Amino acid sequence: MFRRRYLLRLLVRKGVSTRYRNSALGWGWSYVKPLTQYAIYFFIMGTILGRGRGGIENFALYLLAGIVVVNLFNEAFTNATKSIVDNKALVKKIYLPRELFPVAAVIVAFIHFLPQAAVLTIVAALMGWVPTALELAAILLGTLIVVLFATGLGMIFGAVNVSFRDAENFVEIIRMLATWFSPVLYSYVLIVDKLDQVGHWLGTLYMLNPLTSAVELFHYGFWYGTTTDSRPTPPHLLVFSLVGLAACFVLIIVGQVVFRRFERRFAQDV
Amino acid sequence: MTTVTAPPKLSILVENVRKTFLLRHTHSFKEAFISKIKKKQTSTSFDALKDVSFEINEGESVAILGYNGSGKSTLLKLISGVLEPDAGRIRTRGRVGALIEVGAGFHPELSGRENVYLNAAILGMSKKEIDERFDDIVAFSEIEDFIDSEVKHYSSGMFLRLAFSVAIHVRLDILLVDEILSVGDAPFREKCRKKIRELIGEGKTMVVVSHDVGTVRELCDRGIVIKKGVKIFDGPVEEAIEALKNQ
Numbered sequence: 001m002f003r004r005r006y007l008l009r010l011l012v013r014k015g016v017s018t019r020y021r022n023s024a025l026g027w028g029w030s031y032v033k034p035l036t037q038y039a040i041y042f043f044i045m046g047t048i049l050g051r052g053r054g055g056i057e058n059f060a061l062y063l064l065a066g067i068v069v070v071n072l073f074n075e076a077f078t079n080a081t082k083s084i085v086d087n088k089a090l091v092k093k094i095y096l097p098r099e100l101f102p103v104a105a106v107i108v109a110f111i112h113f114l115p116q117a118a119v120l121t122i123v124a125a126l127m128g129w130v131p132t133a134l135e136l137a138a139i140l141l142g143t144l145i146v147v148l149f150a151t152g153l154g155m156i157f158g159a160v161n162v163s164f165r166d167a168e169n170f171v172e173i174i175r176m177l178a179t180w181f182s183p184v185l186y187s188y189v190l191i192v193d194k195l196d197q198v199g200h201w202l203g204t205l206y207m208l209n210p211l212t213s214a215v216e217l218f219h220y221g222f223w224y225g226t227t228t229d230s231r232p233t234p235p236h237l238l239v240f241s242l243v244g245l246a247a248c249f250v251l252i253i254v255g256q257v258v259f260r261r262f263e264r265r266f267a268q269d270v
Numbered sequence: 271m272t273t274v275t276a277p278p279k280l281s282i283l284v285e286n287v288r289k290t291f292l293l294r295h296t297h298s299f300k301e302a303f304i305s306k307i308k309k310k311q312t313s314t315s316f317d318a319l320k321d322v323s324f325e326i327n328e329g330e331s332v333a334i335l336g337y338n339g340s341g342k343s344t345l346l347k348l349i350s351g352v353l354e355p356d357a358g359r360i361r362t363r364g365r366v367g368a369l370i371e372v373g374a375g376f377h378p379e380l381s382g383r384e385n386v387y388l389n390a391a392i393l394g395m396s397k398k399e400i401d402e403r404f405d406d407i408v409a410f411s412e413i414e415d416f417i418d419s420e421v422k423h424y425s426s427g428m429f430l431r432l433a434f435s436v437a438i439h440v441r442l443d444i445l446l447v448d449e450i451l452s453v454g455d456a457p458f459r460e461k462c463r464k465k466i467r468e469l470i471g472e473g474k475t476m477v478v479v480s481h482d483v484g485t486v487r488e489l490c491d492r493g494i495v496i497k498k499g500v501k502i503f504d505g506p507v508e509e510a511i512e513a514l515k516n517q
């Protein structure tokens with residue numbers, strides 16, 4: 001795959017430039033869609049339910065940081081899952097390393113994430129965000145976790161999707177849940193306390209979700225510094241993040257194996 | 271390699287190849303699951319190729335003949351590596367280029383120029399190679415004036431011209447051609463044939479699938495006839511054409 005870097009670059013460029021062809025707003029949609037989503041969540045969680053229940057200071061920024069990471073995950077995961085079927089014509093007729101498709105899809109999602117990250121940076125800066133090196137490292141680590149997580153899952157679901165289009169619908173559900181099963185709309189304290197009442201392992205499980213780590217890393221990176229609140233970042237965030245990162249690497253390997261396994265049949269089944 | 275009377279080098283080896291397609295009757299988890307419970311068959315298998323063997327030497331030009339559904343395209347896909355055989359083995363020497371269906375990688379929303387780059391890269395060319403050959407590719411297709419407009423505005427003939435032109439300019443050692451010599455208008459077809467004859471002259475290995483007896487006669491000197499997945503004849507092209515008619 002590394003030998004086909006030039007092809008990868010062209011595939012990414014194609015993905016980027018054809019995405020919003022023939023739409024007047026073009027890449028503006030990259031802002032409009034998340035902003036709409038953001039406005040709704042902000043209105044409901046912040047205004048109606050009262051500042052995210054947990055009384056989160058600077059809730060606007062808290063919410064934005066979380067939504068931007070989860071969006072990256074959703075985009076990358078969905079694109080990668082559909083990538084093989086979307087490139088049916090090629091897969092069927094020409095021999096080329098098929099991993100290129102999910103990988104290109106994830107890169108396109110990443111490029112798509114950049115303008116949103118820019119908005120987030122500007123908003124944070126307006127709120128007095130002056131990043132420290134540690135905070136920047138947290139942001140990078142969070143991004144890395146999300147990208148790897150989406151790539152690994154995307155390869156598995158993308159491969160399965162060739163034979164069973166159910167995978168696409170399943171991914172839709174995961175997308176919906178992703179926002180709720182990570183501390184985007186509320187503070188992790190709320191849920192972990194509740195879960196711990198049921199069983200300590202449940203709270204741990206929640207924290208082990210790599211997305212939870214990534215969201216909290218983004219909160220730490222963008223939001224934490226702008227608050228005077230003494231609300232701590234989750235205990236052992238670093239440990240959970242590193243475990244999450246390791247899990248993502250394992251997932252990528254599993255993804256590769258599954259992908260290889262199914263790849264032999266792509267051309268005839270797709 | 272250094273002997274004076276070098277034996278012809280093997281270019282394509284196909285040995286006892288079988289290709290089985292599973293025709294699945296289920297396309298969702300639910301269907302698959304229910305069939306499992308009811309112990310119904312979820313698929314039937316079908317041999318598209320059965321125990322096919324042959325060798326093709328470097329510089330040979332071979333036609334694969336057979337009626338619809340006999341397994342010709344499947345065979346070319348196996349040689350190009352798109353499909354993998356279920357039994358037997360296939361070896362090729364050098365870069366294999368498959369003109370199985372030209373234009374597979376074309377994207378209608380991109381311009382002709384962007385498509386040339388994308389497709390040449392898909393077919394295995396590096397940026398440098400494409401830069402070098404870009405003008406030749408466009409000149410061959412004769413659509414210079416439209417190269418920067420979107421491919422969706424092309425006529426179907428223009429589209430095929432450009433696609434074919436890209437494919438034919440990829441540097442390769444083995445060329446697999448499936449039913450594409452009938453693209454474009456008469457002058458362009460003639461040009462394509464000429465180009466292919468040129469490649470044969472350069473000693474490239476060629477495998478051609480075509481229902482057009484004239485094309486086959488003109489381009490190939492050997493023919494392999496396949497009937498329902500079984501090789502029934504392998505020999506000089508005239509005899510192969512006879513064998514096809516009398517099968």
Ligand SMILES: Nc1ncnc2c1ncn2[C@@H]1O[C@H](COP(=O)(O)OP(=O)(O)OP(=O)(O)O)[C@@H](O)[C@H]1O
Nearest residue numbers: 267268269291318337338339340341342343344345
């Ligand atoms: N992906 C696939 N899944 C299931 N069956 C397939 C698949 N591809 C081909 N077949 C079957 O294999 C058989 C041979 O098909 P193939 O395309 O090789 O025929 P062909 O000789 O090229 O025919 P034609 O002259 O029409 O091009 C056909 O019966 C076809 O239905």
Ligand SMILES: [Mg+2]
Nearest residue numbers: 342343344448
């Ligand atoms: Mg065919």
